[in-house]
Amino acid sequence: MHVPDGFINAPVSVATGVVAAIGVGVALRGARRELDDATAPLAGVSAAFIFAAQMLNFPVAAGTSGHLLGGALAAILVGPYTGALVVAVVLFVQGLLFADGGLTALGTNITIMSLVTVLVGYGVFRAVLAVLPEKRVSVSVATFLGAVVSVPAAAVVFTGIYAIGGTTDIPLGSMLTAMVGVHLLIGLGEAVITTATVSSALAVRPDLVYGARGLRKPLQIIKVSDSQGAAA
Amino acid sequence: MSAVSTGRRVGTKVFVAAGLLVALVLAGFVSYYASGSPDGLEKVAADKGFDAGAEDHASAGSPLADYGVSGVENARLSGGLSGVIGVGVVLVVGGGLFWALRRRQAPEDAA
Numbered sequence: 001m002h003v004p005d006g007f008i009n010a011p012v013s014v015a016t017g018v019v020a021a022i023g024v025g026v027a028l029r030g031a032r033r034e035l036d037d038a039t040a041p042l043a044g045v046s047a048a049f050i051f052a053a054q055m056l057n058f059p060v061a062a063g064t065s066g067h068l069l070g071g072a073l074a075a076i077l078v079g080p081y082t083g084a085l086v087v088a089v090v091l092f093v094q095g096l097l098f099a100d101g102g103l104t105a106l107g108t109n110i111t112i113m114s115l116v117t118v119l120v121g122y123g124v125f126r127a128v129l130a131v132l133p134e135k136r137v138s139v140s141v142a143t144f145l146g147a148v149v150s151v152p153a154a155a156v157v158f159t160g161i162y163a164i165g166g167t168t169d170i171p172l173g174s175m176l177t178a179m180v181g182v183h184l185l186i187g188l189g190e191a192v193i194t195t196a197t198v199s200s201a202l203a204v205r206p207d208l209v210y211g212a213r214g215l216r217k218p219l220q221i222i223k224v225s226d227s228q229g230a231a232a
Numbered sequence: 233m234s235a236v237s238t239g240r241r242v243g244t245k246v247f248v249a250a251g252l253l254v255a256l257v258l259a260g261f262v263s264y265y266a267s268g269s270p271d272g273l274e275k276v277a278a279d280k281g282f283d284a285g286a287e288d289h290a291s292a293g294s295p296l297a298d299y300g301v302s303g304v305e306n307a308r309l310s311g312g313l314s315g316v317i318g319v320g321v322v323l324v325v326g327g328g329l330f331w332a333l334r335r336r337q338a339p340e341d342a343a
Contacts (some may be wrong), residue, residue: 053255
């Protein structure tokens with residue numbers, strides 16, 4: 001969903017740049033509370049992983065592809081503030097070195113692919129987790145739903161930005177329908193990749209998954225069991 | 233109770249290293265097999281005709297532009313190399329930022 005230069009006019013690009021700068025500023029403050037000696041390297045590797053995953057376009061419909069955005073993934077793995085920074089770092093490097101996403105569009109891209117995906121993805125994740133039982137499988141379900149919603153949400157916000165500052169005059173209703181439709185499909189791919197990644201991390205080191213910290217942990221040695229019925 | 237041993241836990245260093253290894257394999261090798269079709273936004277822009285405004289990228293002359301390494305002819309090598317370089321740059325930039333932001337803790341055990 002990387003927006004190139006020239007899609008959004010200068011004034012609105014400046015405005016989204018301000019929004020992105022404020023968002024990154026808030027994230028920088030909040031990330032201090034999330035990061036410690038163990039999670040800082042994890043956040044760095046999360047950024048590297050999302051950069052790699054974004055190279056992997058998967059087909060979603062005839063002649064169309066999509067790739068992971070990673071906002072929900074980063075927020076669930078390392079926390080929402082740090083997660084927003086993770087995606088922002090990826091977008092920054094992509095725009096600067098790889099000519100992927102316009103430099104004048106960096107504010108727009110950070111707004112939709114970092115701030116919106118984290119806010120919506122992590123918000124849905126938390127809301128779903130709040131109503132499900134405290135189990136590891138609940139984290140995976142909440143992860144899937146947060147990820148699947150985050151992508152069309154970003155598409156909706158992009159369409160809104162285009163409505164204000166788009167450089168061509170096109171019917172916005174049909175654009176919104178097309179954007180949401182294709183990004184619902186991409187969102188499914190996002191959800192599959194995100195859930196697989198989070199579930200893998202949960203299986204190995206659940207204590208390192210930020211979004212799973214609410215799960216009650218017994219203070220004794222944890223017995224690995226596959227029981228579905230009785231609560232341990 | 234299952235027969236799974238409870239003693240061994242994957243260390244944080246190993247966990248982080250494994251994540252990095254996966255990222256390198258994805259960017260360096262698997263990326264060659266990614267779909268070349270336009271992504272959702274590109275496709276909609278072309279269909280609806282709002283791609284007219286798109287301009288050339290300011291970094292189009294970058295040696296890594298469009299996920300290749302300029303001067304490397306072999307497509308697989310060029311793309312894979314650019315992916316590995318990108319993973320490295322993101323790791324250094326991101327890792328450096330997060331390390332600088334982290335809460336300083338008193339070391340719990342003298343290593």
